[in-house]
Amino acid sequence: MTLVEQVVVLLAGIGAGTINTIVGSGTLITFPVLVLLGVPPLTANVSNTVGLVPGAISGTWGYRRELQGQGRRLWWLGGAGLAGGLVGAVALLVAPAGAFDAVVPVLIVLALVAVVAQPRVAERLATRPTTGPPGRPRLVLLVGVFLTGIYGGYFGAAQGVLLLALLGMTIAEDLQRLNATKNLVATLVNGVAAVVFVAVAEVDWRVAVLIAIGSVVGGQVGATVGRRLSPVALRAVIVVVGLLAVVRLVTT
Incomplete structure (x- = not known):
């Protein structure tokens, strides 16, 4: 990997960290960039998750204030996310050779659809009334977070978008507090998947x-000035880079 390519990956990491904190689709920046640079899809997915x-x-951490008072809810949702992420990571590694390469273009397209639909979902969530102190989440939410965790452990693109939509449809709560919850659950999902990948998979450590x-820097950008960035521009970049990756995957 040339110096220019390494800089591109670093910048993609900053963009992904920013977008993940605000919306939750940063993988649709880093993964396509790695594929476009010639990294094998499975290695790109594993290395991207770890990174x-x-x-x-x-x-x-940037959203820690919004997490206050959600302790009981976070224990339940975090546990469901961890379990799902573990299942998804193991499924990725035990699936037949080439299965990920075959399914990933479809997953990217579905994730892009979720990103495009995100503004309408956010608009509806913003009009929901808030509620009192959180308690034990409903079973449907726990199952939904578990299934989303499986997806996140397997691939993860737009996992945050799916999580935020799920939380908003089942919890009457302030959107920023839901976003903080989404960030924590997604972190746990990615974290447990990363542990599995580091233990038994091939990680490109330079990537x-x-x-x-880059993502550490982007995480702080997203938690501070990220809300000022144009959401239209962010989605446009995500869609263009994602479509380029799909074209690369189906033509090679």
């Missing part, structure tokens, strides 16, 4: 470290 964990932690450095 984005520090940025996810950074973004979660992972570059993404990690």
Whole structure:
């Protein structure tokens, strides 16, 4: 990997860390960039997951004020996310050779659809009334977080978008507090998947470290000035880069 390519990966990590904190679709920046640079899809997915964990932690810390008072809810949702992430990571590694390469273009397209639909979902969530102190989440939410965790452990693109939509449809709560919850759950999902990948999978550590450095910076950008960035521009970048990756995957 040339110096220019390494800089591109670092910048992609910054963008992904920022977007993950604000919306939750940063993988649709880093993963396509790695594929376009010639990294094999499975290695790119594994290395990307490992690299984005520090940025996810950074973004979660940036939203720590919004997490206050949600302790009981976070224990339940975090546990469901951890279980799902573990299942998804193991499923990725035990699936037949080539299965990920075959399914990933479809996953990217579905994730892009979720990103495009996100503004309408956010608009509806913003009009929901808030509620009192959180308690034990409903079973449907726990199952939904578990299933989303499986997806996140397997691939993870737009996992945050799916989580935020799920939380908003089942919890009457302030959107920023839901976003903080989403960040924490996604961090746990990616974290447990990363542990599995580091233990038994092939990680491109140069890629992972570059993404990690960039995503930590991006996590703080997203938690501070990220809300000022144009959401239209962010989504446009995500869609263009994602479509380029799909074209690269189906033509090679």
